[in-house]
Amino acid sequence: MSDPTTFADLLEQFNEKYVQFQEDYWEAVNKIANMLNDGLSSFGKFLSDINPFDGNVLSKAIDKWNAEIFPALVKGMEDIVEKVQQAINDLAGNPGKLQIYAENYVTAQAMIFKQRNDAEIASDIDAAWGGDAARKYATVATVQVSNLEKLGEALEEGGKLTSAAALKILELWRKLIYEFASSYTDILEILASATDASKVISFEVPTALEAAAKVWQKVVDIGDILLEFFTNQATVDTINWLALQGTSGGLAGNEWPSISEGASDTINDPGAWAVK
Numbered sequence: 420m421s422d423p424t425t426f427a428d429l430l431e432q433f434n435e436k437y438v439q440f441q442e443d444y445w446e447a448v449n450k451i452a453n454m455l456n457d458g459l460s461s462f463g464k465f466l467s468d469i470n471p472f473d474g475n476v477l478s479k480a481i482d483k484w485n486a487e488i489f490p491a492l493v494k495g496m497e498d499i500v501e502k503v504q505q506a507i508n509d510l511a512g513n514p515g516k517l518q519i520y521a522e523n524y525v526t527a528q529a530m531i532f533k534q535r536n537d538a539e540i541a542s543d544i545d546a547a548w549g550g551d552a553a554r555k556y557a558t559v560a561t562v563q564v565s566n567l568e569k570l571g572e573a574l575e576e577g578g579k580l581t582s583a584a585a586l587k588i589l590e591l592w593r594k595l596i597y598e599f600a601s602s603y604t605d606i607l608e609i610l611a612s613a614t615d616a617s618k619v620i621s622f623e624v625p626t627a628l629e630a631a632a633k634v635w636q637k638v639v640d641i642g643d644i645l646l647e648f649f650t651n652q653a654t655v656d657t658i659n660w661l662a663l664q665g666t667s668g669g670l671a672g673n674e675w676p677s678i679s680e681g682a683s684d685t686i687n688d689p690g691a692w693a694v695k
Contacts, residue, residue: 429589433596437599440607444603444606444607445496447610447611448489448492451610451619452484454614454615455480455481455484458477458480458616459477476620480617480619480620484619488624491624491627494628495631495632499635503638506595506639506641520581521585523578524575524581544557547695548694548695550692550693553692553693555685563676595638598638598641602634602636602637603634606627606634609626609627609630
C-alpha cells in the first residue's frame with residue numbers, strides 16, 4: 420500500500436487494516452470452532468488421531484471452549500472495538516481542514532500588511548494639513564494602524580496554533596496505523612496455535628486476553644498523546660489563545676476601536692481643516 424498523502428488516505432488505510440484484523444480474528448476463532456465440530460462428526464477417528472490414551476480430550480476441549488475460551492475471545496474483541504472507537508473519537512478532526520484554516524490566518528495577515536500604507540497616508544495628511552480635524556485624524560489613524568498590527572499578530576499566532584494541532588493529528592494518525600498493524604499479530608498467532616483438541620485444553624485464556632488488550636492499549640496510548648497535546652495548548656499555550664480574544668496581541672474584545680462622535684464630527688467638518 421502506498422504512503423498516505425491526505426487525511427482521507429490515512430482514514431482509508433486505517434480502516435482497511437482495522438477491518439482486515441477483525442476478519443482475521445473471527446476467521447481464526449471460527450477455525451477452532453470448526454475443528455472441534457469436525458471432531459464431533461468423526462468422534463472415533465478424531466480421538467485416535469489426537470490422543471488415543473484419553474477418550475475425554477474432545478469433550479474437555481469443547482467444554483472449555485464453550486465455558487471459557489469463546490466468551491473470553493468475544494469479550495476481548497468487544498474491548499478492542501470499544502477502546503479503538505474511543506481513541507478514534509479522540510483523534511477526530513480533519514487536519515487537512517485545520518491546515519487550511521491556519522493558511523487562511525496567514526493569508527489574512529498578509530492582506531492586512533498590504534494595507535499598511537494607511538500609516539503613510541496619515542503621515543502625508545499630517546504634513547499637508549493642520550487644525551483640530553488634522554489632529555483628531557492623526558490620533559484616530561495612529562490607533563487604527565496600531566490595531567491593524569495587533570490583528571495581524573493575532574492572526575499569525577492563531578495560524579501557528581492551528582497548524583500545530585493539524586500536524587499533531589496527522590502525526591498521531593500515522594502512528595495509529597503503524598502501532599495497530601504491529602500490535603495484533605500476537606493474538607492472531609495465539610489463536611492459530613490451537614490446532615487440535617489437546618491444545619484447546621491447554622489454551623491459556625489470560626494470555627489471549629493480554630494479547631488482545633495490547634491491541635487496544637497501544638491505540639489508547641496514542642489518543643492519550645493527543646489529549647496531552649491539547650491539554651498543553653489549553654494550559655501552556657492558553658495565554659496565546661487568550662491573547663487572541665483579549666487585548667494583548669489582538670483587538671480589545673475582538674472589536675474594532677470605535678471613533679467618538681466628537682472626533683468624527685470634527686474630522687467631517689471642512690472648517691476644522693487648515694492647510695499648512
